[in-house]
Amino acid sequence: MPVRFEVNGKAVTVEVEPRLTLADCLRHRLGLTGTHVGCEHGVCGSCTVLLDGVAVRSCLMLAVQAEGARVTTVEGLSLAEGLTPLQTSFRKHHALQCGFCTPGIITTAHALLSEEPDCDADRVREVLSGNLCRCTGYIPIVEAVLEARAAYKRRQSE
Amino acid sequence: MKTAASCVGQPVERLEDLRLLRGRGQYVDDVARPDMLHAAILRSAVAHGRIRAVDVTRAQRLPGVHGVITAADLGDPLPLVPMRLQPLPEFAAFAQPVMARDKVRYVGEALAMVLAESAAVAEDALAAIAVDIEPLPAVPDSTAAANNGALLFEAAGGNVAMRFRAVRGDAAAAFATVPYRRRESFSTQRHTALTMEPRGLLCEWDAARGKLTVSGAAKVLFFNRRVIARQLGLAEDAIDMVEYDVGGSFGARGEFYPEDFLIPFAARRTGRPVKWIEDRREHLMTMNHAREAACDIEIACRADGTVIGLRGHAVVDVGAYMRTNGAVGARNIAQFMSGPYRIPNIDIDVALLLTNKTPVGTYRGPGRFETDFFRERLFDMAARDLGIDQVEFRRRNLVSASEMPYTLATIAPFESKDELDSGDYQATLDRCLAEIGWGAKTALRGRCVADRFHGLAVACFIEGGAAGPKESARLKLEADGSLTVYMGSSGVGQGLETAFAQIAADAMAVPLERINNVFHGSTAFVSDGYGSYHSRSIVMGGSAILDAATKLQAAMCAEAARRLNCGATEVALADGRASGPDGKFISWAELAAEPIAAEGFFLNHKHTWAYGAHAAHVAVDPRTGEVKLLDYVAVENCGRAINPLLVKGQLVGAVVQGLGGAFMEHLAYDGQAQLLTGSLADYLVPTAADFPQIRGFIMESHPSPINPLGAKGAGEGGIIPVGGVIANAVADALASFGVEPRDLPLTASAVWQLLQDAKKRRGVD
Numbered sequence: 001m002p003v004r005f006e007v008n009g010k011a012v013t014v015e016v017e018p019r020l021t022l023a024d025c026l027r028h029r030l031g032l033t034g035t036h037v038g039c040e041h042g043v044c045g046s047c048t049v050l051l052d053g054v055a056v057r058s059c060l061m062l063a064v065q066a067e068g069a070r071v072t073t074v075e076g077l078s079l080a081e082g083l084t085p086l087q088t089s090f091r092k093h094h095a096l097q098c099g100f101c102t103p104g105i106i107t108t109a110h111a112l113l114s115e116e117p118d119c120d121a122d123r124v125r126e127v128l129s130g131n132l133c134r135c136t137g138y139i140p141i142v143e144a145v146l147e148a149r150a151a152y153k154r155r156q157s158e
Numbered sequence: 159m160k161t162a163a164s165c166v167g168q169p170v171e172r173l174e175d176l177r178l179l180r181g182r183g184q185y186v187d188d189v190a191r192p193d194m195l196h197a198a199i200l201r202s203a204v205a206h207g208r209i210r211a212v213d214v215t216r217a218q219r220l221p222g223v224h225g226v227i228t229a230a231d232l233g234d235p236l237p238l239v240p241m242r243l244q245p246l247p248e249f250a251a252f253a254q255p256v257m258a259r260d261k262v263r264y265v266g267e268a269l270a271m272v273l274a275e276s277a278a279v280a281e282d283a284l285a286a287i288a289v290d291i292e293p294l295p296a297v298p299d300s301t302a303a304a305n306n307g308a309l310l311f312e313a314a315g316g317n318v319a320m321r322f323r324a325v326r327g328d329a330a331a332a333f334a335t336v337p338y339r340r341r342e343s344f345s346t347q348r349h350t351a352l353t354m355e356p357r358g359l360l361c362e363w364d365a366a367r368g369k370l371t372v373s374g375a376a377k378v379l380f381f382n383r384r385v386i387a388r389q390l391g392l393a394e395d396a397i398d399m400v401e402y403d404v405g406g407s408f409g410a411r412g413e414f415y416p417e418d419f420l421i422p423f424a425a426r427r428t429g430r431p432v433k434w435i436e437d438r439r440e441h442l443m444t445m446n447h448a449r450e451a452a453c454d455i456e457i458a459c460r461a462d463g464t465v466i467g468l469r470g471h472a473v474v475d476v477g478a479y480m481r482t483n484g485a486v487g488a489r490n491i492a493q494f495m496s497g498p499y500r501i502p503n504i505d506i507d508v509a510l511l512l513t514n515k516t517p518v519g520t521y522r523g524p525g526r527f528e529t530d531f532f533r534e535r536l537f538d539m540a541a542r543d544l545g546i547d548q549v550e551f552r553r554r555n556l557v558s559a560s561e562m563p564y565t566l567a568t569i570a571p572f573e574s575k576d577e578l579d580s581g582d583y584q585a586t587l588d589r590c591l592a593e594i595g596w597g598a599k600t601a602l603r604g605r606c607v608a609d610r611f612h613g614l615a616v617a618c619f620i621e622g623g624a625a626g627p628k629e630s631a632r633l634k635l636e637a638d639g640s641l642t643v644y645m646g647s648s649g650v651g652q653g654l655e656t657a658f659a660q661i662a663a664d665a666m667a668v669p670l671e672r673i674n675n676v677f678h679g680s681t682a683f684v685s686d687g688y689g690s691y692h693s694r695s696i697v698m699g700g701s702a703i704l705d706a707a708t709k710l711q712a713a714m715c716a717e718a719a720r721r722l723n724c725g726a727t728e729v730a731l732a733d734g735r736a737s738g739p740d741g742k743f744i745s746w747a748e749l750a751a752e753p754i755a756a757e758g759f760f761l762n763h764k765h766t767w768a769y770g771a772h773a774a775h776v777a778v779d780p781r782t783g784e785v786k787l788l789d790y791v792a793v794e795n796c797g798r799a800i801n802p803l804l805v806k807g808q809l810v811g812a813v814v815q816g817l818g819g820a821f822m823e824h825l826a827y828d829g830q831a832q833l834l835t836g837s838l839a840d841y842l843v844p845t846a847a848d849f850p851q852i853r854g855f856i857m858e859s860h861p862s863p864i865n866p867l868g869a870k871g872a873g874e875g876g877i878i879p880v881g882g883v884i885a886n887a888v889a890d891a892l893a894s895f896g897v898e899p900r901d902l903p904l905t906a907s908a909v910w911q912l913l914q915d916a917k918k919r920r921g922v923d
Contacts, residue, residue: 100183
């Protein structure tokens, strides 16, 4: 069946089986492989995308459920050249190693900072507790998100 | 812009990050080919049984199914998963066939493989395969392996795959004369590396060229290529192993697994590209498990706390088969039980017991996490018995700098000797104590503050690295004057591109920007490679770069001499120019009108020994058993840090993985050897909310004497002492109750139970 939604600002129509997950649709039908699939049961958070601005697990929803929605993936949160302030902060703090969980964490952190640019370390940890990372021990990730708050505050005050 | 000879040692931001942060990384499941088939593997739900039938007729007829492969299609004898490390003849009887034919021996063992037009259809078809297995009594643990009569391999007559023995001095004589002995039993639980990216392969067979391409390879590509070549009857150079971005290894990913035969076989048989991507449930039941060990050990000390002997027995549950590196953990438990301490008399034997569980392999700090838990727990018990402060006890027994190189226990049956290379173990202990504020915190030990009992512990460790025999690197001067680096090492997420670029930049005396790219992990780049394990890549690969740089500079000088009409020794290479004695010069770009390349090697049969100390401050809630980690300090001396950002990242990340092993991670099985933890809702790993207070510190005072970089492998030290430190801190907090943790993990319920048992022993409620 056809499903129509917006991905990273572009309208798309995809012919899908009803059982296809949004994650698989993004990855294998739309070529947006930045969204990763790590568990397919909603625990690891690698597949996190924004659905109408809210961070959701694209492995736990079907593509057909995205009908009419605005979907943003890590590719949509990136610039053609260079890094965003959030990504720059991740790089500075060495907040990624293998990079597999990273798109999901960037997406989750972006959603958090967009809503709560004043969040404290405990809040960052609480929100990121739904994204598993096996490499970093999370310490540098939390540092990176906290440092990136400034950019989101500026954006909010503009 | 960085000037020459200034890159190494700098916290250079990673080159990899630019693609990984923007979703432009490319992992194997991101790669697709037109006309690609998808594989799904039927896995045994029975732990131990005789296969009576695997009927695939109905599955084969389903629309979209291209074919189903069973063991009958794989030839006789079936290809086996080989031993990569310690390939002793004794292990041959316990090798795993790439697909079960007569017997299944663990839940998750492959029974059949469906090839279909989509992954969904392939998985659907698995349900249409009819399997008839006659169940046999299962061997669910090492106690049963020794006692219950069921045999995994009838021909072997027992479930003991092997015994190792570590000997130093004369333990029997030492124990006969000492004033103090204590004997204790400890155990560590089965857990696993749990890489965030599941395993996967995409294999292509080009019949016209007779060429096989294996994408998704990792860790030890050249070894795996040799195995595939032998098993498929191909020449090695008819196979290209291609590494994409790799979502973590920690020792587990990239070893040769049954699928590493099955998927190439399927591609060759069908003539179509075949992709297989593991799901998380498969991962938990098929990726190498690790860490399940138990011991009964005894320490002998003088009254002043000098340890003079350590002896006893250990058993390691190796699961159903001996796979590639399944003996390493057991060997390390025996050889490294003495850790960084001077223990003159050692006699430890370790039995490798077969059970009906997933086979084991290495996981970061293999054997060392386990044996450090055993030793450090026993040390604290002995120190308390002798009335000696736990720090002082360690100080008295640490190997001193003047004793280097220090010989470790020798391992039998294959004579394996090793020696600690260099270091000042007291200095890392001092730094660790200072960073955690040991003195000030001492007053809190055993005290109850705001309903929580506080405890402190410290432990010292060594980390072996730099396994030989060899590594290769190739440097190429490009036509634009930039340099490209090709490596035999494998990237598994640790940031090799950046570290190797730093080393190459300094070796060629150019700014980092002049390093155009670092290619690693594909068999096409260098003539031979040994990959990434045993914290070896920086030392081995990095040192190979130095050799390649020397050779490339010689080749550039020779070419410049020809063009400048002077002697090669008269040419100076600096600032992107090759200059002759008369002031005439040509640019590197002009020099490389034809690219100039050189391959370098590093040969090594010794190990590097990074070392350090960890300390923890915990607070235990006696009502629930919950342990709060208030502070954790990890200090490691790695000789020379090529990139401190990366070293600290390894350290802190490894500590948190270790905390997972200390507190929560457990691959639990029931009495029928059925896996109970097949999802991430059951197999718990640390989250961002669990351990907010970890501090890592890098020291560099004692460069390794065995390699030109002075570096020591530093990927594993962070995990090694964690179990021991945490258990000792909990014991310290609950000393007034007489709680002595002897088993990991220390879940809240386990600690609560220890408290109840201790209270019962003392006759209080």
